[in-house]
Amino acid sequence: MLEGAAASFDVELKRIGGADAWRILAEEGYELKKKPDFVLFWDKDLRLAYELERQGLRLYNPAAAIEACDDKTLTWLLCRHAGLPQPDSFISPKKFHDDGLSDPAFLAAAADRLGFPCVVKEAFGSFGQQVSLVRDEDELLSQIRQIGERPYLIQRYVASSEGRDLRLQVVGERVIAAMLRENASDFRANITNGGTASDYTDRLTPQQTELAVRACRVLGLDFAGVDLLFGEKGEPVLCEVNSNAHFKNLYDCTGVDTAKEIMTYIMTSRN
Ligand SMILES: Nc1ncnc2c1ncn2[C@@H]1O[C@H](COP(=O)(O)OP(=O)(O)O)[C@@H](O)[C@H]1O
Ligand SMILES: [Mg+2]
Structure with missing residues (x-):
């Protein structure tokens, strides 16, 4: 989808795996000879x-944004200090x-x-x-x-959101689509864990939209999928x-093409 979206802008998006990227860097003495105009970094290799x-x-x-998202304890701390509402949490001590x-x-x-x-x-x-x-x-x-020695957090359970959450897709400070995910037999709403999805884009409240966009801004993201829970008063x-x-x-559920939105955002932000 990303390659197709790039092609519609006459951009050649070249897919390079992590191993190939490291091989090219090593072969070129860690100074790339030919630099691409930008990198769509669809990986978590920090x-x-x-x-x-x-x-x-x-x-x-950006690397720092990927790092801040990949580690849920770091996400939580950064968002906490920015004053965003999250379930109260205890962050694990480091174990060697x-x-x-x-x-x-x-x-x-x-x-x-x-x-x-x-x-x-x-x-x-x-x-x-892992939840x-x-x-x-x-x-x-x-x-x-x-x-064991892996980092974790212990978090307050938001019972009012049992088996239910929202996934909002943000691209460039804008929520482009959202889905309500529900699971009647598990507290986790992930679709990959058996949840079902329905289009929520037109039902979003300004508070939901604002929280997702603020989280992306705090974490330095160009785009992201933001999960929101329903608090006691909704x-x-x-x-x-x-x-x-x-x-x-999200595409199957809402018909919104995130790949196209991401490429449009990249191309307009570069001009
Ligand atoms: N504190 C919580 N209270 C209630 N439900 C939660 C809480 N944290 C996570 N969940 C549920 O578990 C799901 C998975 O948790 P999440 O933090 O999104 O991890 P993952 O990266 O595995 O998706 C969420 O989509 C939500 O339905
Ligand atoms: Mg999630």
């Missing part, structure tokens, strides 16, 4: 992203090796403040696969043990932000 930026290339999205233990005072404080059930989320994860609901202290402890609560959001489901 070393590669930062290296390409060091070579003077403009990346869509999995000693099978967790700081009991940290877990007790999280359980005490967030209550049960609460959500345990790995910092790096997608499709709802779980824990019902008591035993479940919390076993979930944390299973995560108010939007930021769940997470995806710098490399898949958009085929």
Whole structure:
């Protein structure tokens, strides 16, 4: 879809895999001879992203924005300090090796403040696969043990949003489409986890639109898929932000072509 959209602007978008990019860099002594006009960085290899930026290339999205999104703990902190509404969270302490233990005072404080059930989320994860609901202290402890040395956050469960969320696609400070995702048998609304989608674009409130756009601005994104939860009074609560959001489901649901919007945004922002 991205290649097709680029072609409609007479732009040759050349697909280069991560391994090929690193091979070319090595072969050219880490100084690219022929530089592209821009890089549509559809990857999360941060070393590669930062290296390409060091070579003077403009990346869509920028390396720092991809980094801020990929790590849910970093997303949460940046958005927290920008005053965006999110579920209260405890960020895991760094572990250098999995000693099978967790700081009991940290877990007790999280359980005490967030209550049960609460959500345990790995910092790096997608499709709802690294997100779980824990019902008591035993479940919390076993979930944390299973995560081992990987970073995570413990988050307040937004019960008013059970099995329901919104995915808004932002491109260049504009929400181009949105879908309501629902799952009657799981608290996670991800489509890849069995959820269903319906077009929500015309039902968006100004508060929902504004929160998604503000999150992208705070994180330095050109475009992103933003997940919003429904708070107790229906108010939007930021769940997470995806710098490399898949958009085929959104296209099937809403008919809005994110690839075309992204290419249009890149071409107009370059002129
Ligand atoms: N704090 C929360 N309260 C209620 N539901 C949540 C919460 N966090 C996540 N969810 C649900 O779990 C899904 C997956 O979580 P998310 O943070 O988006 O991770 P992923 O990157 O795996 O999609 C969300 O789409 C939402 O339906
Ligand atoms: Mg998500």
